[in-house]
Amino acid sequence: MFKQFNQSNYRAICDELASADADLAHIINTYGYPPLWSRPNTFETLVHIILEQQVSLASALSALNKLREYIQEITPARVLLLTDEEFKACYFSRQKTTYTKHLAGAIISGQINLAELEQLPDEEIRAKLTSLKGIGNWTADVYLMFVLQHADIFPIGDLAAVNALKRVKSLPKETTREELLAVTEQWAPYRTVASMLLWHYYLSAPAHRTPKGGVVEQINK
Template sequence: MFKTFDHSNYHAICDELASADPDLAQIISKYGYPPLWSRPNTFETLVHIILEQQVSLASALSALNKMKERVQEITPARILLLTDEEFKACYFSRQKTSYSKYLAEAILSEQINLNELEKLPDDVIRAKLTSLKGIGNWTTDVYLMFVLQHADTFPIGDLAAVNALKRLKNLPKETTREGVIAMAEQWAPHRTVASMLLWHFYLSAPRTAKL
């Protein structure tokens, strides 16, 4: 059975990780606990995550807010009424327009049901989401971590998390993907919360700083 976390156990999990890993303990000591980043399980959230693929968080949020101004509420039915030109006016690329429309159609046709995903294990959720055009492993990882708050996901495709881990552990820049995954395995079954600590370190510490 998959484990989840919420405000009732978040700091306890952080403390458990810190007690086993002095580097994570240093993050909490120096910068405090990380925020418990979370998002609602909605179509809008998935569109937001799609917008965040390979761009800055600020530009993704700008596009999302522009879309909200146009349709008021971001729902599958409403965005399918928009023309490609209207998507473009909301700063959606041609590719992300296509992905968002495909997701809207998948939800309206009941190919995917977001509420049902809340009851399923990680591997089943990953198979269902990555079967959709435009949703890969990074998008699925963010969904599992921020929306469903599954406790044991490490987002290997996230450069901020990976680079923070390399800095924290003084790993060579050329450390392989497999090497990073192996390093993160020490934090199981709480790799999501460990990742939150890594993001907190990444956002809080100057790029040249070492703990």
């Protein structure tokens, strides 16, 4: 059965990780505990995550707010009534218009049931989500970590998490994906919480931020 974290056990998990890893302990000692970032399990949340793919954080949030302003409530049915021109007026690119419509259709048809996903293991959720046009592993990771709060995910496709890991562990820039994942295995079964500590470091340590690709920055807006 997959492990989850919540407000009641979050700091205890942070402490358990810190007791086994001096680098994570240093993050807590220097910057405190990371916030427990979370999002509701809704269609709007998945649209928001899609908007955040490979763009500035401000533009993703601006598009989401514009869409909400235009249709009041972001639901699959309301989204499917919009024309491409109306999406464009809400700052959606052509690709993300397609992705959002496809997601809305999948939910209305029953291909994806967000409530049912809450009961499934990681890989089944990932398989269902990535079967949809425009949803890849990064989006699935964000959903698993911040919406469903599954405890053992390391988002290898997230630039902020990877860069923070390299800095905290003093790893060379050319460290491979496989080598990075091997390093994170020591944090199982709580790799999500370890990732939150890394994002907390990334946001807190001066002069180490990048303008795109940081999940915590996206979640925190």
